[in-house]
Amino acid sequence: MNFLNTISIGFKEIWANKFRSMLTMLGIILGVGSLVAQSALVKGLENGMKEALVAVGGLEKVYITAQAIPAWQRHRAEQAVGNTMRDIRALQQSAPLVHLVVPEMRLPEAVVTSGSKAITPWHFVGTWPGSLDLNQHVVEYGRIFNDVDEEMARNVCVIGTDIRDALFGDPDEIGREVNPVGEFININNQRFRIIGMFRHYESELDRKTREQAASRGPAPETGGPSRRGVAGGAKRSRSGSGGGMGLAFEWKNKTIYIPLNTMWLRFRAGASTNNEPDPHLTAIYFKVNDLEHMNDALQQVKNVMSQTHNGIEDFAFNTQENYSESINTAVRNARLSGTIIAAISLLVGGVGIMNIMLASITERVREIGVRKAVGATFWDVFIQILVESVVIAVIGGLAGLLASKGLVNLLSILSPAGNSPVITWEAMIVAFGFSVAVGVLAGIFPGLKAARLHPIQALRYE
Amino acid sequence: MPLVSLRNVSKIYRLGGEDIRALDDVTLDIDPGEFISIIGPSGSGKSTLMHILGCLDTPTLGTMTLDGTMVQNATERELAHIRNQKIGFVFQSFNLLPKLNVLQNVELPMNYSGVSNRERRDRAMDALRLVDMDNRAKHRPMQLSGGQQQRTAIARALVNRPKIVFADEPTGNLDTHTGEAILQLFYRLSQEGRTIALVTHDPEIAAFTPRRIEIRDGKIAIKVDERLAGTGAHSRFSLTRSDAEGTRETQ
Secondary structure, rough: OHHHHHHHHHHHHHHHHHHHHHHHHHHHHHHHHHHHHHHHHHHHHHHHHHHHHOOEEEEEEEEEEOOOOHHHHHHHHHHOOOEEEEEHHHHHHHOEEEEEEEEEEEOOOOOEEEEEEEEEEEEEEEEEEEEEEEEOOOOEEEOOOOOHHHHHHHOOEEEEEHHHHHHHHHHHOOOOOOOOOOOOOEEEEEEEEEEEEEEOOOOOHHHHHHHHHHHHHOOOOOHHHHHHHHHHHHHHHHHHOHHHHHHHHHHHEEEEEEHHHHHHHHHHHHHEOOOEEOOOOOOEEEOOOOOHHHHHHHHHHHHHHHHHOOOOOOEEEEEEEEHHHHHHHHHHHHHHHHHHHHHHHHHHHHHHHHHHHHHHHOOOHHHHHHHHHOOOOHHHHHHHHHHHHEEEEEHHHHHHHHHHHHHHHHHHHHHHOOOOOOOOOOHHHHHHHHHHHHHHHHHHHHHHHHHHOHHHHHHHOO | OOOEEEEEEEEEEEEEEEEEEEEEEEEEOOOOEEEEEEEOOOOHHHHHHHHHHHOOOOOOOEEEEEEOOOOOOOOHHHHHHHHHEEEEEEEEOOOOOOOOOOOHHHHHHHHOOOOOHHHHHHHHHHHHOOOOOOOHOOOHHHHOOOOHHHHHHHHHHHHOOOEEEEOOOOOOOOOHHHHHHHHHEEEEEEHHHOOOEEEEEOOHHOOOEEEEEEEEEEEEEEEEHHHHOOOOOOOOOOOOOOHHHOOOOOO
């Protein structure tokens, strides 16, 4: 029997029972729709997390910190030199697998004041301008310090927006953007000039929330306090939501960068012995040239560092791999649970098809008898029922893909508190493939049942 | 050479551990071009006989050939092919598919025999013309009278040019007048050389055919062959069962 003809018979049969077929398809439509929509949501979540990962410097960023000397080397503790500028120079010269080697000195618990206002920055760092590249910083106002600032150990700093907000006023609250470049602040009672300010960093999600709060517009004319309330709400969500991933952005905004030499001379002098500033670096940052060869690069760095550290392992590598691993785990879990639920709903849709096909063949026993009497074989009948089932699933699947688009739009309107869902081709193809498979599976049993009918009994059926 | 020949055919059903012989040792030949009726009360086994003759069922014992092919051991697929190519069925309740129109109903057997779309349409229209239904081709079965439906069913039975047409109580659901028209149609088709077998419980209808086979309790009870008896009249009142006693045969 001609295959196209079989398909056209399938379509006719579905068209003849429009309402019933549509209800049956609804199961598949919802199944496919939710499968695609959930995958789009997870994709959005993943994008948000990856965004945060990039914001903290990406996977290529590695830093070296001090580590307690291992037990078997403890007897050589006197020869341990710690992480110093010697390492920086050695790495720059002898480790071609990495680039952007940047030293950092940090001062924890620094207090920054301006007039009566004070804040403790999250990162108070003395470093080189290369750190900007490394940590994905962008200077919005002013400039980053240059070689002269570094050489002369000038008291200049570049600050993050949260520092500005705390000391000079939050644009959300005072209603205008303050450019702090040229202002002076005190850091642990040392006078510093602000020469630059970083961009405001935020996740996609926070940006959307803030824009929504802004587009809600000036509150009705009920006076000042309520306006403040709206703005305050926006600010809270800006720093609070997004869970652990949002923190990455908050930390970044609470940063003060000063030249490395300034940090060394102004703040480390007090911690010195023999009137020499403490030469130890808090961390050595670098970027791996090629993620594929991460391990080779780390080994190379380790070799160089062994040389400068007299073979003592008083340093440790810190990579973002754990972070990346936790992102992957979270995404995998979200995807798995979502897929299971969506797959179940698709399966329920398939059971719906099977149910309706069984009802349909019971209704059409005589028809099957007639078809067999005029020469339809087992396979002719089987294929006919199977095709009907698959046609329902295919139409349902296609409609489901359309529905998923609407569903995703609806979801992003209803709940902006998720990173914008992204519909992927893979998800659409997989969901559609599943719906076809469900159609085939759902058609097999009714098809066999119909094809096995004996023509005489089928013709006698009332 | 006979078109259909049954040799010692029995059909045995097992029902509750008991053998029921629906057909018991039947031997029968049908020649090409014959117009016969199979008659018997309900439960006599005439339907079983028709099912076996029509390749809807296979005999338990005995052999059957149709158009030179042995049928009793055929697989279901082969039986379907034989039904499609060599046999036409007309049923008491017409059995047209309500969702298809008249033309599509007539085209139905050709769906299973690989006839091209164009030829399908032409042959279906030819068959409809033969039964004078070509002006109703686009109607649905529900829009037709009983007689029109049965003529459509006859067109469907003829469309694959079968060797033999079986009609199971073709007038059973029709009023006397319409039924007679259908019988006249069968008569005309038989005159044109087709082999037709009517199955009926009604002796008056059976009297319409030159040859009659009466079934009782699964056995052939009476065979009447007017051609052998030398009478040529086919009026339904021209011949009654009592006239045929002289040609009783024993098995």
